[in-house]
Amino acid sequence: MNRIFSGVQPTGNLHLGNYLGAIRNWVKLQKDYDCIFCIVDLHALTLPQNPDELRKHTREVTAAYVAAGIDPDACTIFNQSTVPGHSELAWLLGTLTPLGWLNRMTQFKEKAGKQKDNAGLGLYAYPVLMAADILLYKATHVPVGEDQKQHLELARDIAGAFNRRFETDYFPLPEPQILGEATRVMSLRDGSKKMSKSDESDYSRLNMTDDADTIAQKVRKARTDPEPLPSEVDGLAGRPEADNLVTIFATLAGRSRADVLGEFGGKLFSEFKGALVDLAVATLGPIGAEMRRLTADTAYVDAILKRGAERAGEIGARHMNEVKDIMGLLRP
Ligand code: TYM
Numbered sequence: 001m002n003r004i005f006s007g008v009q010p011t012g013n014l015h016l017g018n019y020l021g022a023i024r025n026w027v028k029l030q031k032d033y034d035c036i037f038c039i040v041d042l043h044a045l046t047l048p049q050n051p052d053e054l055r056k057h058t059r060e061v062t063a064a065y066v067a068a069g070i071d072p073d074a075c076t077i078f079n080q081s082t083v084p085g086h087s088e089l090a091w092l093l094g095t096l097t098p099l100g101w102l103n104r105m106t107q108f109k110e111k112a113g114k115q116k117d118n119a120g121l122g123l124y125a126y127p128v129l130m131a132a133d134i135l136l137y138k139a140t141h142v143p144v145g146e147d148q149k150q151h152l153e154l155a156r157d158i159a160g161a162f163n164r165r166f167e168t169d170y171f172p173l174p175e176p177q178i179l180g181e182a183t184r185v186m187s188l189r190d191g192s193k194k195m196s197k198s199d200e201s202d203y204s205r206l207n208m209t210d211d212a213d214t215i216a217q218k219v220r221k222a223r224t225d226p227e228p229l230p231s232e233v234d235g236l237a238g239r240p241e242a243d244n245l246v247t248i249f250a251t252l253a254g255r256s257r258a259d260v261l262g263e264f265g266g267k268l269f270s271e272f273k274g275a276l277v278d279l280a281v282a283t284l285g286p287i288g289a290e291m292r293r294l295t296a297d298t299a300y301v302d303a304i305l306k307r308g309a310e311r312a313g314e315i316g317a318r319h320m321n322e323v324k325d326i327m328g329l330l331r332p
Pocket of ligand 1: 005006007008009010017018019020021022040043129130133134142143144145146147148151182183184185186194195196
């Protein structure tokens with residue numbers, strides 16, 4: 001059976017982009033793959049985190065997975081730091097990764113900002129750890145949002161470099177699965193910026209835990225342009241905010257954008273936004289409520305993570321031994 005690996009950073013503010021770009025697709029894929037869903041706490045540490053918040057957000061992401069419909073009995077759910085193979089394999093793969101490959105990574109450039117010399121080694125090595133996450137389980141498929149595409153290409157390059165260097169086909173080259181129309185959900189305040197956990201304005205995103213009133217307020221305040229909605233998809237060109245809201249609507253409703261515009265073309269945003277509020281409250285509301293309920297049940301969440309860590313740990317340990325043998329690291 002093909003294996004999926006994917007993950008979310010426990011950095012708070014889980015939002016509609018994380019849901020539509022990733023988690024919702026995982027729910028659909030879980031029956032057809034052996035699935036491993038990780039809470040990537042080691043990745044979160046590449047930027048400063050408060051320890052209590054990090055623990056809280058790790059449980060919150062776990063709760064989000066389950067609340068969104070991931071079956072913890074059928075899938076492996078665990079936090080990255082519980083399986084030592086992630087860090088260990090990241091070191092080994094780092095010995096095969098040219099600096100030139102890392103220098104191309106746009107996410108590092110964005111996150112490091114102008115003060116590159118002050119950025120941490122962890123932030124720079126972030127994509128190597130991500131390659132290790134995937135390859136530790138010899139995952140064949142990786143469902144993610146569009147922003148992770150470059151990192152996945154690097155993971156494939158690193159897998160290829162390992163296979164060539166040791167004349168083996170040990171690592172499968174992982175396939176990205178960038179699925180659906182909402183692969184890049186944009187900010188509600190600025191259609192040229194990605195919806196992001198770190199945007200300082202909470203009005204830029206719909207959080208998975210927002211209640212109905214908050215959803216309604218944020219959608220009503222979402223930026224638009226003065227024209228009515230177009231009747232055809234082509235009419236969304238050059239109208240990023242309109243495009244984003246229509247894409248969100250279509251994805252939440254499981255309809256095509258053309259179909260949505262067939263209904264709302266020529267109508268004003270006020271009417272469309274009213275329908276979007278109803279739809280968002282109906283789809284996200286129950287998930288948010290279940291997330292809040294599960295997050296409060298620490299014992300339940302921790303039991304899921306413990307079970308997941310055991311299963312992931314077994315696979316990880318087995319593969320680490322194989323990798324060490326291939327690379328010539330003695331295991332007396
Ligand atoms: P993270 O935590 O930033 O995001 C988690 C998932 O949500 C997707 N996503 C979006 N999709 C659509 N529109 C958006 N605005 C949006 N924002 C985020 C991301 O593409 C991602 O799928 N590096 C990863 C975590 C990671 C990982 C891995 C993923 C670590 N190791 C191995 C896959 C495999 C990250 O920071 O995701």
